[in-house]
Amino acid sequence: MNIPNEGSMNVPFFRPSISETAIAEVTECLRSGWLTTGPRVKQFEFEFAKFIGAKHAVAVNSCTAALHLAVEAMQLKAGQGVLVPTMTFAATAEIVLYQGGIPILVDCDPATLNMDFEDAANKLEAARSGTLQGSPIEVVGIIPVHVGGLMLDVDHIDAFAKKHTLWVVEDAAHALPSAYRSGADQAWRMCGENTAAVTCYSFYANKTMTTGEGGMAVTSDPHLADRMRQMSLHGLSHDAWKRFQGNSQWDYQIVAPGYKYNLTDLAAAIGLHQLQRVEAMRQERENIAEFFFQRFRNVAELELPPQLENRLHSWHLFPIRLCLDRLSIDRNEFIQCLRERGVGCSVHWRPLHLHPYYQETLQWQASDCPTATHVWNRLVSLPIFPGMTEPEQEHVVRVVTELCAKYSLRQPAAQTNPSGT
Known part of the structure:
Protein backbone atom coordinates (compact mmCIF):
# COMPACT_ATOMS: atom_id res chain seq x y z
CA MET A 1 0.00 0.00 0.00
CA ASN A 2 1.23 3.51 -0.82
CA ILE A 3 1.45 5.34 2.54
CA PRO A 4 1.70 9.15 2.44
CA ASN A 5 4.64 10.83 4.14
CA GLU A 6 4.07 10.74 7.89
CA GLY A 7 4.71 14.45 8.19
CA SER A 8 1.63 15.17 6.10
CA MET A 9 -0.64 12.71 7.93
CA ASN A 10 -2.94 14.01 10.66
CA VAL A 11 -5.67 11.61 11.77
CA PRO A 12 -8.41 13.32 13.83
CA PHE A 13 -10.00 11.54 16.76
CA PHE A 14 -13.30 11.75 14.89
CA ARG A 15 -14.64 13.09 11.60
CA PRO A 16 -18.44 13.15 11.01
CA SER A 17 -19.80 11.41 7.94
CA ILE A 18 -22.60 13.56 6.50
CA SER A 19 -24.15 12.50 3.20
CA GLU A 20 -25.12 14.83 0.37
CA THR A 21 -28.74 13.75 0.83
CA ALA A 22 -28.62 14.95 4.44
CA ILE A 23 -27.18 18.28 3.32
CA ALA A 24 -29.96 18.58 0.73
CA GLU A 25 -32.54 17.80 3.43
CA VAL A 26 -31.17 20.60 5.61
CA THR A 27 -31.34 22.98 2.67
CA GLU A 28 -34.94 21.98 2.01
CA CYS A 29 -35.73 22.48 5.69
CA LEU A 30 -34.31 26.00 5.56
CA ARG A 31 -36.39 26.77 2.48
CA SER A 32 -39.53 25.37 4.09
CA GLY A 33 -39.60 28.13 6.68
CA TRP A 34 -40.03 25.62 9.51
CA LEU A 35 -36.78 25.46 11.50
CA THR A 36 -37.72 24.52 15.05
CA THR A 37 -39.65 21.47 16.30
CA GLY A 38 -41.99 20.46 13.51
CA PRO A 39 -42.86 17.76 10.99
CA ARG A 40 -39.31 16.51 10.49
CA VAL A 41 -38.90 15.94 14.24
CA LYS A 42 -42.13 13.95 14.27
CA GLN A 43 -40.95 11.87 11.33
CA PHE A 44 -37.57 11.35 12.97
CA GLU A 45 -39.23 10.12 16.17
CA PHE A 46 -41.43 7.71 14.22
CA GLU A 47 -38.55 6.31 12.15
CA PHE A 48 -36.25 6.01 15.15
CA ALA A 49 -38.80 4.12 17.27
CA LYS A 50 -39.42 1.78 14.34
CA PHE A 51 -35.70 1.15 13.90
CA ILE A 52 -35.14 0.39 17.58
CA GLY A 53 -38.29 -1.66 18.04
CA ALA A 54 -39.72 0.71 20.65
CA LYS A 55 -43.27 2.02 20.87
CA HIS A 56 -42.44 5.65 21.61
CA ALA A 57 -39.55 8.02 20.91
CA VAL A 58 -39.08 11.58 22.16
CA ALA A 59 -36.51 13.70 20.33
CA VAL A 60 -34.59 16.23 22.42
CA ASN A 61 -31.53 18.46 22.14
CA SER A 62 -29.05 16.16 23.94
CA CYS A 63 -28.67 12.82 25.66
CA THR A 64 -28.33 14.78 28.89
CA ALA A 65 -31.81 16.18 28.30
CA ALA A 66 -33.16 12.71 27.54
CA LEU A 67 -31.69 11.31 30.76
CA HIS A 68 -33.00 14.23 32.80
CA LEU A 69 -36.49 13.84 31.38
CA ALA A 70 -36.32 10.11 32.03
CA VAL A 71 -35.48 10.34 35.73
CA GLU A 72 -38.03 13.13 36.16
CA ALA A 73 -40.67 10.92 34.55
CA MET A 74 -39.62 8.09 36.89
CA GLY A 79 -32.76 12.65 48.79
CA GLN A 80 -33.34 9.43 46.86
CA GLY A 81 -30.36 7.46 45.57
CA VAL A 82 -29.56 6.10 42.12
CA LEU A 83 -26.80 3.64 41.25
CA VAL A 84 -24.53 5.20 38.61
CA PRO A 85 -21.27 3.82 37.18
CA THR A 86 -18.20 5.84 38.03
CA MET A 87 -16.83 5.09 34.54
CA THR A 88 -19.07 7.42 32.59
CA PHE A 89 -19.42 10.99 31.35
CA ALA A 90 -20.57 13.70 33.76
CA ALA A 91 -24.17 13.74 32.49
CA THR A 92 -25.09 10.28 33.82
CA ALA A 93 -24.72 11.43 37.42
CA GLU A 94 -25.48 15.13 36.96
CA ILE A 95 -29.09 14.48 35.98
CA VAL A 96 -29.58 12.73 39.35
CA LEU A 97 -28.23 15.83 41.06
CA TYR A 98 -30.58 18.02 38.99
CA GLN A 99 -33.49 16.32 40.79
CA GLY A 100 -31.85 16.64 44.18
CA GLY A 101 -31.02 12.94 44.17
CA ILE A 102 -27.86 11.20 45.31
CA PRO A 103 -25.67 9.45 42.71
CA ILE A 104 -24.20 6.32 44.26
CA LEU A 105 -21.04 5.60 42.31
CA VAL A 106 -20.34 2.00 41.35
CA ASP A 107 -16.98 0.54 40.33
CA CYS A 108 -16.37 -0.99 36.90
CA ASP A 109 -15.83 -4.54 35.75
CA PRO A 110 -12.09 -4.92 35.06
CA ALA A 111 -12.62 -6.58 31.67
CA THR A 112 -15.42 -4.56 30.05
CA LEU A 113 -15.33 -1.30 32.08
CA ASN A 114 -19.11 -1.62 32.36
CA MET A 115 -20.81 -1.51 35.76
CA ASP A 116 -19.66 -4.14 38.28
CA PHE A 117 -22.86 -5.63 39.69
CA GLU A 118 -21.14 -7.18 42.69
CA ASP A 119 -19.98 -3.71 43.72
CA ALA A 120 -23.44 -2.35 42.86
CA ALA A 121 -25.02 -4.81 45.31
CA ASN A 122 -22.49 -3.87 48.00
CA LYS A 123 -23.00 -0.12 47.48
CA LEU A 124 -26.78 -0.60 47.47
CA GLU A 125 -26.68 -2.43 50.80
CA ALA A 126 -24.34 0.16 52.30
CA LEU A 132 -22.28 4.60 52.94
CA GLN A 133 -22.93 8.23 53.91
CA GLY A 134 -23.88 8.08 57.59
CA SER A 135 -27.65 7.80 57.21
CA PRO A 136 -29.92 5.47 55.23
CA ILE A 137 -30.62 6.37 51.60
CA GLU A 138 -33.73 5.25 49.76
CA VAL A 139 -32.24 3.82 46.55
CA VAL A 140 -34.84 3.75 43.79
CA GLY A 141 -33.06 3.39 40.44
CA ILE A 142 -30.06 2.35 38.40
CA ILE A 143 -28.56 3.92 35.26
CA PRO A 144 -26.32 1.42 33.42
CA VAL A 145 -23.97 2.65 30.68
CA HIS A 146 -22.78 0.51 27.76
CA VAL A 147 -19.18 1.70 27.61
CA GLY A 148 -17.90 2.22 24.08
CA GLY A 149 -20.96 0.45 22.68
CA LEU A 150 -20.36 -2.96 24.31
CA MET A 151 -23.70 -3.87 25.84
CA LEU A 152 -24.11 -5.15 29.35
CA ASP A 153 -26.07 -8.34 29.95
CA VAL A 154 -29.53 -6.73 29.94
CA ASP A 155 -31.13 -9.86 31.40
CA HIS A 156 -28.78 -9.49 34.37
CA ILE A 157 -29.70 -5.81 34.72
CA ASP A 158 -33.40 -6.69 34.68
CA ALA A 159 -32.99 -9.44 37.30
CA PHE A 160 -30.86 -7.16 39.51
CA VAL A 169 -32.98 4.13 32.86
CA GLU A 170 -30.40 3.18 30.22
CA ASP A 185 -29.88 -19.60 19.27
CA GLN A 186 -31.71 -16.51 20.52
CA ALA A 187 -32.84 -13.45 18.58
CA TRP A 188 -30.88 -10.22 18.86
CA ARG A 189 -32.38 -7.50 21.10
CA MET A 190 -31.37 -4.03 20.06
CA CYS A 191 -30.38 -1.63 22.81
CA GLY A 192 -33.65 0.14 23.63
CA GLU A 193 -35.89 -2.72 22.53
CA ASN A 194 -37.56 -3.10 25.93
CA THR A 195 -34.16 -3.20 27.65
CA ALA A 196 -35.11 -0.51 30.21
CA ALA A 197 -38.02 1.68 31.29
CA VAL A 198 -36.38 4.44 29.24
CA THR A 199 -33.33 4.23 26.96
CA CYS A 200 -31.48 7.43 26.09
CA TYR A 201 -29.23 8.07 23.06
CA SER A 202 -26.78 10.77 22.06
CA PHE A 203 -26.49 12.39 18.63
CA TYR A 204 -23.53 14.57 19.54
CA ALA A 205 -21.07 15.32 16.74
CA ASN A 206 -18.74 12.38 17.47
CA LYS A 207 -21.37 9.73 18.19
CA THR A 208 -22.31 6.76 15.99
CA MET A 209 -24.91 8.96 14.32
CA THR A 210 -25.23 12.69 14.70
CA THR A 211 -27.59 15.62 14.42
CA GLY A 212 -24.82 18.02 15.49
CA GLU A 213 -26.34 18.23 18.95
CA GLY A 214 -29.29 16.05 19.89
CA GLY A 215 -30.66 13.05 21.69
CA MET A 216 -33.58 10.64 21.91
CA ALA A 217 -35.48 8.86 24.67
CA VAL A 218 -37.38 5.68 23.80
CA THR A 219 -39.87 3.76 25.93
CA SER A 220 -42.73 1.31 25.65
CA ASP A 221 -44.72 3.12 28.36
CA PRO A 222 -47.09 5.72 26.88
CA HIS A 223 -47.36 7.57 30.20
CA LEU A 224 -43.59 8.00 30.45
CA ALA A 225 -43.48 9.13 26.81
CA ASP A 226 -46.24 11.69 27.38
CA ARG A 227 -44.54 13.06 30.48
CA MET A 228 -41.15 13.37 28.80
CA ARG A 229 -42.65 15.01 25.74
CA GLN A 230 -44.59 17.48 27.86
CA MET A 231 -41.66 18.36 30.09
CA SER A 232 -39.36 18.83 27.09
CA LEU A 233 -41.44 21.89 26.12
CA HIS A 234 -41.88 23.92 29.31
CA GLY A 235 -44.61 21.63 30.64
CA LEU A 236 -47.08 22.90 28.04
CA SER A 237 -50.43 21.19 27.69
CA HIS A 238 -49.80 20.21 24.06
CA ASP A 239 -47.07 20.32 21.41
CA ALA A 240 -46.00 23.92 20.94
CA TRP A 241 -45.34 23.54 17.22
CA LYS A 242 -48.97 22.61 16.60
CA ARG A 243 -50.06 26.05 17.82
CA PHE A 244 -48.84 27.56 14.58
CA GLN A 245 -50.60 25.20 12.21
CA GLY A 246 -53.70 26.53 10.52
CA ASN A 247 -56.30 24.25 12.12
CA SER A 248 -54.76 23.98 15.59
CA GLN A 249 -55.84 25.64 18.82
CA TRP A 250 -53.71 28.65 19.63
CA ASP A 251 -54.10 28.44 23.39
CA TYR A 252 -52.00 26.34 25.76
CA GLN A 253 -51.69 25.76 29.50
CA ILE A 254 -48.64 25.14 31.66
CA VAL A 255 -49.28 22.02 33.70
CA ALA A 256 -45.76 21.58 35.16
CA PRO A 257 -42.48 23.57 35.39
CA GLY A 258 -40.78 21.98 32.41
CA TYR A 259 -37.62 22.55 30.39
CA LYS A 260 -36.50 23.76 26.96
CA TYR A 261 -35.20 20.47 25.61
CA ASN A 262 -36.90 20.12 22.22
CA LEU A 263 -35.01 19.18 19.05
CA THR A 264 -35.16 21.37 15.95
CA ASP A 265 -36.31 20.32 12.49
CA LEU A 266 -32.88 21.36 11.20
CA ALA A 267 -31.26 18.76 13.43
CA ALA A 268 -33.91 16.15 12.60
CA ALA A 269 -33.25 16.71 8.89
CA ILE A 270 -29.71 15.43 9.44
CA GLY A 271 -30.87 12.69 11.79
CA LEU A 272 -33.33 11.19 9.33
CA HIS A 273 -30.56 10.48 6.84
CA GLN A 274 -28.02 9.45 9.48
CA LEU A 275 -30.51 6.88 10.74
CA GLN A 276 -30.75 5.33 7.27
CA ARG A 277 -26.97 4.78 7.29
CA VAL A 278 -26.43 3.93 10.95
CA GLU A 279 -25.96 0.16 10.48
CA ALA A 280 -23.70 0.64 7.45
CA MET A 281 -21.59 3.08 9.49
CA ARG A 282 -21.44 0.56 12.35
CA VAL A 299 2.04 -5.90 20.69
CA SER A 314 -21.39 -0.38 17.97
CA TRP A 315 -17.63 0.34 18.20
CA HIS A 316 -18.23 3.94 19.14
CA LEU A 317 -14.85 3.70 20.88
CA PHE A 318 -11.71 1.61 20.45
CA PRO A 319 -10.09 1.95 23.90
CA ILE A 320 -6.69 0.35 24.33
CA ARG A 321 -5.02 -0.12 27.70
CA LEU A 322 -1.32 0.48 28.08
CA CYS A 323 0.64 -2.16 29.97
CA LEU A 324 2.54 0.42 32.01
CA ASP A 325 4.71 -2.21 33.66
CA ARG A 326 6.20 -2.84 30.20
CA LEU A 327 6.67 0.82 29.21
CA SER A 328 9.06 3.51 30.33
CA ILE A 329 6.49 6.29 29.84
CA ASP A 330 3.06 6.86 31.37
CA ARG A 331 -0.32 7.26 29.67
CA ASN A 332 -0.19 11.06 29.47
CA GLU A 333 3.26 10.99 27.87
CA PHE A 334 2.04 8.33 25.44
CA ILE A 335 -0.89 10.56 24.42
CA GLN A 336 1.45 13.51 23.93
CA CYS A 337 3.61 11.38 21.62
CA LEU A 338 0.53 10.29 19.64
CA ARG A 339 -0.58 13.87 19.12
CA GLU A 340 2.89 15.03 18.13
CA ARG A 341 2.85 12.38 15.40
CA GLY A 342 -0.59 13.26 14.09
CA VAL A 343 -2.87 10.76 15.87
CA GLY A 344 -5.92 12.26 17.57
CA CYS A 345 -7.00 10.42 20.70
CA SER A 346 -8.93 10.78 23.93
CA VAL A 347 -9.52 9.12 27.31
CA HIS A 348 -12.84 7.59 28.38
CA TRP A 349 -12.94 8.62 31.16
CA ARG A 350 -11.55 10.12 34.32
CA PRO A 351 -13.91 8.24 36.68
CA LEU A 352 -16.47 10.42 38.42
CA HIS A 353 -15.18 9.62 41.92
CA LEU A 354 -11.81 11.16 40.95
CA HIS A 355 -13.29 14.54 39.97
CA PRO A 356 -12.97 17.41 42.48
CA TYR A 357 -16.74 17.91 42.83
CA GLN A 365 -12.36 8.74 47.58
CA ALA A 366 -10.06 6.88 45.19
CA SER A 367 -10.38 3.73 47.30
CA ASP A 368 -14.18 3.65 46.87
CA CYS A 369 -13.86 2.37 43.29
CA PRO A 370 -10.43 0.72 43.16
CA THR A 371 -10.74 -0.94 39.74
CA ALA A 372 -11.64 2.30 37.98
CA THR A 373 -8.96 4.15 39.94
CA HIS A 374 -6.34 1.72 38.68
CA VAL A 375 -7.45 1.25 35.08
CA TRP A 376 -8.17 4.80 33.97
CA ASN A 377 -4.48 5.74 34.01
CA ARG A 378 -3.92 3.10 31.31
CA LEU A 379 -6.74 4.08 28.95
CA VAL A 380 -6.35 5.65 25.49
CA SER A 381 -9.20 5.83 22.97
CA LEU A 382 -7.88 5.60 19.40
CA PRO A 383 -9.58 7.11 16.33
CA ILE A 384 -12.35 4.97 14.85
CA PHE A 385 -14.98 6.45 12.56
CA PRO A 386 -16.75 5.75 9.26
CA GLY A 387 -14.82 7.16 6.34
CA MET A 388 -11.47 6.58 8.05
CA THR A 389 -9.17 5.83 5.13
CA GLU A 390 -6.77 2.89 4.87
CA PRO A 391 -3.73 5.24 5.01
CA GLU A 392 -5.18 6.81 8.17
CA LYS A 406 10.54 2.70 21.38
CA TYR A 407 9.49 2.87 25.02
CA SER A 408 9.26 -0.85 25.71
CA LEU A 409 11.12 -2.22 28.73
CA ARG A 410 11.65 -5.52 26.91
CA GLN A 411 14.89 -6.48 25.24
CA PRO A 412 15.29 -5.10 21.66
CA ALA A 413 15.36 -8.61 20.18
CA ALA A 414 11.79 -9.16 21.29
CA GLN A 415 10.45 -6.01 19.65
CA THR A 416 7.38 -6.23 17.43
CA ASN A 417 7.96 -5.45 13.75
CA PRO A 418 6.09 -2.13 13.27
CA SER A 419 5.41 -2.88 9.59
CA GLY A 420 3.08 -5.70 10.58
CA THR A 421 4.78 -8.10 8.15
Missing part, protein backbone atom coordinates in the same frame (compact mmCIF):
# COMPACT_ATOMS: atom_id res chain seq x y z
CA GLN A 75 -40.44 10.56 39.72
CA LEU A 76 -36.97 10.70 41.22
CA LYS A 77 -37.21 12.84 44.35
CA ALA A 78 -34.73 14.83 46.41
CA ALA A 127 -26.56 3.02 51.11
CA ARG A 128 -29.77 1.50 52.43
CA SER A 129 -28.19 0.53 55.76
CA GLY A 130 -26.69 3.96 56.34
CA THR A 131 -23.04 2.89 56.28
CA ALA A 161 -33.39 -4.34 39.28
CA LYS A 162 -36.34 -6.58 40.09
CA LYS A 163 -34.53 -8.18 43.03
CA HIS A 164 -33.76 -4.79 44.55
CA THR A 165 -36.95 -2.95 43.45
CA LEU A 166 -35.22 -0.45 41.17
CA TRP A 167 -36.31 1.25 37.99
CA VAL A 168 -33.85 1.18 35.07
CA ASP A 171 -27.60 5.52 29.17
CA ALA A 172 -27.10 4.32 25.59
CA ALA A 173 -25.06 7.32 24.44
CA HIS A 174 -22.52 4.88 22.91
CA ALA A 175 -24.83 2.02 22.06
CA LEU A 176 -26.47 2.76 18.72
CA PRO A 177 -26.80 0.35 17.09
CA SER A 178 -25.74 -2.24 19.66
CA ALA A 179 -27.54 -5.48 20.42
CA TYR A 180 -27.56 -8.35 22.90
CA ARG A 181 -28.75 -11.94 22.93
CA SER A 182 -28.70 -14.47 25.75
CA GLY A 183 -27.48 -17.30 23.51
CA ALA A 184 -26.44 -18.13 19.96
CA GLN A 283 -20.12 -2.06 9.95
CA GLU A 284 -17.43 0.36 8.78
CA ARG A 285 -16.31 0.88 12.38
CA GLU A 286 -16.40 -2.86 12.99
CA ASN A 287 -14.10 -3.41 10.01
CA ILE A 288 -11.66 -0.84 11.37
CA ALA A 289 -11.80 -2.51 14.80
CA GLU A 290 -10.97 -5.87 13.20
CA PHE A 291 -8.01 -4.26 11.40
CA PHE A 292 -6.72 -2.92 14.71
CA PHE A 293 -7.15 -6.31 16.38
CA GLN A 294 -5.15 -8.01 13.64
CA ARG A 295 -2.33 -5.49 13.67
CA PHE A 296 -2.05 -5.02 17.44
CA ARG A 297 -2.50 -8.64 18.51
CA ASN A 298 1.25 -9.23 19.03
CA ALA A 300 2.76 -6.97 24.25
CA GLU A 301 2.64 -3.42 25.59
CA LEU A 302 -1.07 -3.13 24.76
CA GLU A 303 -4.24 -4.70 26.10
CA LEU A 304 -7.06 -4.60 23.54
CA PRO A 305 -10.78 -4.10 24.24
CA PRO A 306 -12.84 -7.23 24.94
CA GLN A 307 -14.92 -8.97 22.29
CA LEU A 308 -17.83 -10.82 23.87
CA GLU A 309 -20.00 -13.48 22.33
CA ASN A 310 -23.66 -12.61 21.88
CA ARG A 311 -22.96 -8.89 21.54
CA LEU A 312 -23.34 -6.69 18.49
CA HIS A 313 -20.82 -3.93 19.24
CA TYR A 358 -17.42 14.31 43.82
CA GLN A 359 -14.42 14.21 46.15
CA GLU A 360 -14.89 17.59 47.84
CA THR A 361 -18.68 17.87 47.89
CA LEU A 362 -19.84 14.24 48.01
CA GLN A 363 -16.80 12.82 49.85
CA TRP A 364 -15.91 10.08 47.35
CA GLN A 393 -5.68 3.39 9.74
CA GLU A 394 -2.15 2.38 8.77
CA HIS A 395 -0.78 5.59 10.26
CA VAL A 396 -2.50 4.97 13.61
CA VAL A 397 -1.18 1.41 13.75
CA ARG A 398 2.33 2.42 12.76
CA VAL A 399 2.58 5.24 15.29
CA VAL A 400 1.13 3.23 18.20
CA THR A 401 3.30 0.21 17.42
CA GLU A 402 6.48 2.25 17.01
CA LEU A 403 5.86 4.09 20.28
CA CYS A 404 5.36 0.79 22.07
CA ALA A 405 8.63 -0.48 20.60
